[in-house]
Amino acid sequence: MNADGFTSKNxxxxxxxxxxxxxxxxxxxxxxSNPVDFAWQKxxxxxxxxxxxxxxxxxxxxxxxxxxxxxxxxxxxxxxxVSEGRKLGYYTNLITSAYGLTEARIKALKExxxxxxxxxxxxxxxxLNDFMAGTEVFEHKVASARLVKQxxxxxxxxxxxxxxxxxxxxxxxxxAAEIGAxxxxxxxxxxxxxxxxxxxxxxxxxxQVERAEQIAHEYQEKFKGRMRVLFVVPDYYExxxxxxxxxxxxxxxxIAPDGTALPCQAxxxxxxxxxxxxxxxxxxxxxxESPAFNRFxxxxxxxxxxxxxxxxxxxxxxxxxxxxxxxxxxxxxDPVCSLSPHHDLVLAAIASARASAQQHSDKGKIVFRNVRxxxxxxx
Amino acid sequence: MAxxxxxxxxxxxxxxxxxxxxxxxxxxxxxxxxxxxLNKSASEILTLVDGKRSLGAIIEELKSRFPGAPIExxxxxxxxxxxxxxxxxxxxxx
Ligand code: SF4
Ligand code: SF4
Numbered sequence: 001m002n003a004d005g006f007t008s009k010n011x012x013x014x015x016x017x018x019x020x021x022x023x024x025x026x027x028x029x030x031x032x033s034n035p036v037d038f039a040w041q042k043x044x045x046x047x048x049x050x051x052x053x054x055x056x057x058x059x060x061x062x063x064x065x066x067x068x069x070x071x072x073x074x075x076x077x078x079x080x081x082v083s084e085g086r087k088l089g090y091y092t093n094l095i096t097s098a099y100g101l102t103e104a105r106i107k108a109l110k111e112x113x114x115x116x117x118x119x120x121x122x123x124x125x126x127x128l129n130d131f132m133a134g135t136e137v138f139e140h141k142v143a144s145a146r147l148v149k150q151x152x153x154x155x156x157x158x159x160x161x162x163x164x165x166x167x168x169x170x171x172x173x174x175x176a177a178e179i180g181a182x183x184x185x186x187x188x189x190x191x192x193x194x195x196x197x198x199x200x201x202x203x204x205x206x207x208q209v210e211r212a213e214q215i216a217h218e219y220q221e222k223f224k225g226r227m228r229v230l231f232v233v234p235d236y237y238e239x240x241x242x243x244x245x246x247x248x249x250x251x252x253x254x255i256a257p258d259g260t261a262l263p264c265q266a267x268x269x270x271x272x273x274x275x276x277x278x279x280x281x282x283x284x285x286x287x288x289e290s291p292a293f294n295r296f297x298x299x300x301x302x303x304x305x306x307x308x309x310x311x312x313x314x315x316x317x318x319x320x321x322x323x324x325x326x327x328x329x330x331x332x333x334d335p336v337c338s339l340s341p342h343h344d345l346v347l348a349a350i351a352s353a354r355a356s357a358q359q360h361s362d363k364g365k366i367v368f369r370n371v372r373x374x375x376x377x378x379x
Numbered sequence: 380m381a382x383x384x385x386x387x388x389x390x391x392x393x394x395x396x397x398x399x400x401x402x403x404x405x406x407x408x409x410x411x412x413x414x415x416x417l418n419k420s421a422s423e424i425l426t427l428v429d430g431k432r433s434l435g436a437i438i439e440e441l442k443s444r445f446p447g448a449p450i451e452x453x454x455x456x457x458x459x460x461x462x463x464x465x466x467x468x469x470x471x472x473x
C-alpha cells in the first residue's frame with residue numbers, strides 16, 4: 001500500500017474495458033474491425049464468466065465499460081451485464097448498430113442502469129447506408145436514435161467515413177443536429193481487419209480528407225455548445241502515427257467473445273503472441289503478468305528509429321497491428337511515420353487507392369463482412 | 380446561459396456522474412467514454428452540489444469547514460468554469 005493508490009507496483013490500469021460480447025452481427029460492413037476469420041471463433045463466455053471479468057477488471061481500476069461486438073444486442077443477457085456493471089460503479093456504454101434496438105429494450109437497458117448509447121451509421125443517406133450495411137436498417141437507426149434521446153440518454157452518433165461518403169459529412173451533421181445528438185463522431189476507417197481487405201475501395205483521397213476536415217471545423221463552430229463534433233483523420237495521411245490505444249497494455253483491455261484478452265480489438269492477428277483467456281487466468285494476471293500484455297509495453301521493445309526518438313513518449317511508436325499488416329513485423333515502427341524506413345508502403349497504398357478510385361467511377365470490388373467471406377478469407 | 384449568483388441552486392448535470400475511485404484515490408467525473416480526475420478542492424466543492432444547496436450555501440458550508448481560508452472567489456471561479464463545461468447547471472425554481 002502507498003499513499004497514491006492501492007497497488008504497490010507502478011503499473012498502468014486498464015481504465016477502459018471493452019466487452020466484445022459476440023462476433024455475430026446482422027450487418028456486413030466491409031470495414032468491420034472484427035477479425036477476418038471471425039466465423040471460426042465461438043462465443044463461449046457465459047453470463048457468469050462475463051460477470052467475473054467485470055468484477056476483476058473493476059478491482060484493477062477499470063471504470064469505463066463498453067459493450068460492443070459484433071452486435072451486443074444479440075446477447076440476451078445484455079441487461080443483466082449492464083446492471084452488474086452499473087452496480088460495480090462502471091460508466092456503462094453500449095456501442096450498437098441499432099439493429100434490434102426496440103423501445104422495450106431501450107427502456108429495459110435504462111432500468112438496468114445503462115449510461116450511454118452510441119449508434120453507428122454507415123452513411124447519412126439511406127441508399128448508401130443500407131448498401132454498406134448489407135441490409136435495410138437506416139430508417140430504423142434514425143428512429144432508434146430519436147427514441148434513445150427521448151429516454152434521456154446521452155446520444156452519440158458515430159459515422160464511419162470512407163471514400164463514398166466523405167464528401168457528404170454535412171448531410172450527416174445536419175441529420176445528427178436534427179435528431180438532437182449530443183455528440184457526433186466522424187470516424188475515418190482504420191485499415192485493419194475487413195477494412196484492410198477493402199482498402200483500395202475505401203480509402204479517400206487526400207483532397208477529400210482535407211475538404212472534409214475543413215467542413216467538420218465549420219460545423220464545430222456552428223454547433224458549438226449544442227453538439228460536439230469529432231473528426232478522426234485516417235492516419236495514412238499523417239506524418240506521425242496515432243498513439244495507438246495510448247500505448248500497449250496501458251489503458252485498454254478488450255475481451256473477445258471467446259474470452260481471449262487483447263490489448264486492442266485488432267491484436268488477435270499478430271504473430272508470435274499467445275493471448276491469454278479469461279477462462280484460464282484472472283484479469284489481474286493477464287494485465288499485470290502475462291507475456292502478451294508486456295510484449296510491447298513501455299519502450300524497451302522498440303527498434304530504431306523509435307528507440308532513440310524523442311517523440312516515442314507521445315505516440316509509443318504507433319500501432320503494432322499496422323506495423324505487422326504493412327511490414328510483416330509487429331515490432332517495427334508504424335510505417336505511417338515518415339521516419340519509418342517502410343513509409344513508402346503507405347505512400348504506395350495511397351497511390352493504389354487513388355488509381356482504383358479513378359478506375360471505378362461506380363462501385364468497385366468490395367468484400368462484405370459475412371460468414372461466407374470469412375470462411376473463404378481464412379483459407 | 381442561465382445566470383449564476385449566490386441564490387442559484389446548483390445540480391450536477393445528468394450527463395456526468397461524480398464518484399469516488401478507489402484505484403485513483405480521488406473523486407472523478409464520469410461521462411460518455413471519458414473521465415475527469417478531480418483535485419481535492421474541486422472534490423470538496425462538487426460533492427456539495429446536490430440539487431438543493433445554492434451557491435451561497437455551498438460557500439458558507441466550505442467556510443465553516445475551513446475557517447479563516449479565503450475561499451469565496453476560488454469557489455465562484457471554479458463553479459463558473461464547471462458551469463461553462465456543462466458539469467453543473469442551475470436548477471430552475473419549481
Ligand atoms: S462494423 Fe458493421 S458488421 Fe462489424 S460489428 Fe459493427 S455493425 Fe456489425
Ligand atoms: S520514429 Fe517512432 S517514436 Fe519517432 S515519431 Fe516515428 S513512430 Fe513516433
